[in-house]
Amino acid sequence: MDGMAASxxxxxxxxxxxxxLLRRRNVIWKLLGLNVAAGGAILFLVAxxxxxxxxxxxxxxxxxxxxxxxxxALVLTAIVIHFATLALSLVYVIFLTERRHxxxxxxxxxxx
Amino acid sequence: xxYAVGGVVIYLVLGAGGFLVRPRWLPGTLALLAGVxxxxxxxxxxxxxxxxxxxxxxxxxxxxxxxGMWALALVIHGAVLLHERTRPGPFHPLLTLLVGxxxxxxxxxxxxxxxxxxxxxxxxxxxxxxxxGKPRAVWASLQYLILATVGMTLxxxxxxxxxxxxGTLSLSAIAALGPRLSDPAVGIGAGLLVAxxxxxxxxxxxxxxxxxxxxxxxxxxxxxxxxVVVKMGAVTLARLTEALPVGPALVVLxxxxxxxxxxxxxxxxxxxxxxxxxxxxxxxxMLLGFGLGGGAAFGAMLYAVAHGLFKGLLFxxxxxxxxxxxxxxxxxxxxxxxxxxALALAVGTWAIVGLPPLAGxxxxxxxxxxAPNWAKAVLFSxxxxxxxxxxxxxxxxxxxxxxxxxxxxxxxxxxxxxxxGGLLVVPGLFxxxxxxxxxxxxxxxxxxxxxxxxxxxxxxxxxxDRALGSLFVGAVVATGILLLW
Numbered sequence: 001m002d003g004m005a006a007s008x009x010x011x012x013x014x015x016x017x018x019x020x021l022l023r024r025r026n027v028i029w030k031l032l033g034l035n036v037a038a039g040g041a042i043l044f045l046v047a048x049x050x051x052x053x054x055x056x057x058x059x060x061x062x063x064x065x066x067x068x069x070x071x072x073a074l075v076l077t078a079i080v081i082h083f084a085t086l087a088l089s090l091v092y093v094i095f096l097t098e099r100r101h102x103x104x105x106x107x108x109x110x111x112x
Numbered sequence: 113x114x115y116a117v118g119g120v121v122i123y124l125v126l127g128a129g130g131f132l133v134r135p136r137w138l139p140g141t142l143a144l145l146a147g148v149x150x151x152x153x154x155x156x157x158x159x160x161x162x163x164x165x166x167x168x169x170x171x172x173x174x175x176x177x178x179x180g181m182w183a184l185a186l187v188i189h190g191a192v193l194l195h196e197r198t199r200p201g202p203f204h205p206l207l208t209l210l211v212g213x214x215x216x217x218x219x220x221x222x223x224x225x226x227x228x229x230x231x232x233x234x235x236x237x238x239x240x241x242x243x244x245g246k247p248r249a250v251w252a253s254l255q256y257l258i259l260a261t262v263g264m265t266l267x268x269x270x271x272x273x274x275x276x277x278x279g280t281l282s283l284s285a286i287a288a289l290g291p292r293l294s295d296p297a298v299g300i301g302a303g304l305l306v307a308x309x310x311x312x313x314x315x316x317x318x319x320x321x322x323x324x325x326x327x328x329x330x331x332x333x334x335x336x337x338x339x340v341v342v343k344m345g346a347v348t349l350a351r352l353t354e355a356l357p358v359g360p361a362l363v364v365l366x367x368x369x370x371x372x373x374x375x376x377x378x379x380x381x382x383x384x385x386x387x388x389x390x391x392x393x394x395x396x397x398m399l400l401g402f403g404l405g406g407g408a409a410f411g412a413m414l415y416a417v418a419h420g421l422f423k424g425l426l427f428x429x430x431x432x433x434x435x436x437x438x439x440x441x442x443x444x445x446x447x448x449x450x451x452x453x454a455l456a457l458a459v460g461t462w463a464i465v466g467l468p469p470l471a472g473x474x475x476x477x478x479x480x481x482x483a484p485n486w487a488k489a490v491l492f493s494x495x496x497x498x499x500x501x502x503x504x505x506x507x508x509x510x511x512x513x514x515x516x517x518x519x520x521x522x523x524x525x526x527x528x529x530x531x532x533g534g535l536l537v538v539p540g541l542f543x544x545x546x547x548x549x550x551x552x553x554x555x556x557x558x559x560x561x562x563x564x565x566x567x568x569x570x571x572x573x574x575x576x577d578r579a580l581g582s583l584f585v586g587a588v589v590a591t592g593i594l595l596l597w
Contacts, residue, residue, distance in 0.1 A: 041272070
């Protein structure tokens with residue numbers, strides 16, 4: 001896939017994720033939307049690294065131009081951080097479901 | 113540079129290792145000592161160096177902003193350690209990790225490294241806010257988590273755009289390229305970076321996770337969040353002005369958050385949520401100063417340190433009061449506070465209103481000295497508003513009974529020391545004019561309080577969905593303005 005198409009797909013994913021985050025009332029749907037958006041941001045960084053006719057930036061893969069390795073390193077870090085954040089947020093959702101018996105944002109907002 | 117980075121590494125290792133060691137407070141105390149030693153070794157600062165070397169290294173530098181943030185973080189960590197020395201469980205290791213991450217963020221001069229340190233600090237903050245397992249605090253923490261992650265996703269997109277166009281992540285290398293916001297990739301990237309950092313630091317309309325998260329967090333967690341973690345967002349915004357020409361955007365954000373937070377603080381009745389809205393408002397001083405740059409940026413750094421100290425003191429006293437009495441409304445707490453708590457609350461209020469000779473007066477004075485006249489007027493009206501919003505705490509200063517002092521005395525001493533030190537070192541603060549102006553602002557504020565007391569305006573409540581909506585609208589507007597500037 002070439003860089004422009006990947007960038008367009010990434011931006012579409014971010015938009016789709018944020019739309020779900022805004023429109024759904026269920027917390028789990030919101031978290032899913034957030035993760036689609038984060039995935040879009042990560043894909044965008046990969047698209048930035050793209051060079052025409054480049055090979056993957058791995059040592060020993062032969063001569064020729066490679067893709068920019070720095071965004072790939074950033075992407076690894078970002079994936080780990082998003083994984084940790086998602087895991088923690090799901091723990092909190094489990095906790096709230098047990099205590100408040102709801103995953104609906106409007107019910108969770110009510111003062112208790 | 114080696115000392116500063118070493119200090120950060122020791123902090124993080126002792127924080128992570130603290131989960132295995134008993135007593136719990138020991139690794140945190142060792143880390144604090146190592147941090148103080150490291151600060152003393154690199155103290156006057158060091159110029160920019162590259163960690164790891166080469167094109168892909170991470171730039172770090174120890175300027176006055178980093179120096180101030182280190183001092184603030186170490187003092188607050190010391191006060192919290194003193195206050196919570198007997199607390200069991202993972203509290204102390206998490207706190208050490210959080211402070212270590214903030215120390216790293218203060219040194220960083222790299223767009224992506226700032227992202228990583230901010231995300232790590234947020235992750236530990238989410239854990240600490242929900243730490244006591246109260247449903248309301250957990251819900252506040254989940255809101256914080258979702259809104260902050262949205263902010264950091266926007267920030268990451270901004271990093272991608274700026275890197276794709278300019279090919280570097282180092283702030284000084286970007287500044288050397290002389291980027292122009294009229295270039296769409298740089299303009300949109302800068303807008304997303306500013307919006308992301310604004311969400312993370314809790315700017316009004318961008319980061320409305322802040323009032324519930326700071327208001328419902330456990331006592332000492334509110335102290336650390338308000339005193340140190342919020343400042344890291346402001347530091348990130350200040351760093352962005354070093355690389356990209358986004359100073360005017362910071363000024364606009366500062367005015368927005370200064371008056372927006374104030375509007376809500378004026379009529380808030382819950383003591384801790386009121387202090388949290390006041391933090392939103394006080395961010396205005398810092399962003400205004402960082403946006404103006406030059407001498408005002410130094411004043412803003414001092415104000416960030418001073419605000420960290422007295423807001424930490426206020427949150428510590430307020431948390432103690434709320435826990436002891438079991439009520440959160442300001443009116444219900446009147447006359448129920450113990451002597452040390454009421455005294456600490458009074459010292460904090462005196463400082464935040466900006467009356468001499470405490471830290472608030474010195475920092476506000478230095479911030480205003482180099483500001484243009486219109487900014488002085490904005491700062492003066494913010495000061496009046498702060499006085500008006502804090503006037504409702506006066507009934508709380510009638511104490512009854514005693515309680516242990518804990519970290520209150522330490523923080524109060526720091527507030528006094530910074531204030532008196534600032535007065536002695538900086539010329540021009542000992543003038544009758546400056547003192548008169550401070551008391552005049554407090555007096556007008558008191559009058560405003562008496563006038564507004566009978567009003568009960570119905571301000572729109574910021575539910576979670578509204579906070580999300582205002583965040584996206586804010587991000588789009590900020591990006592659009594920066595692009596079209």
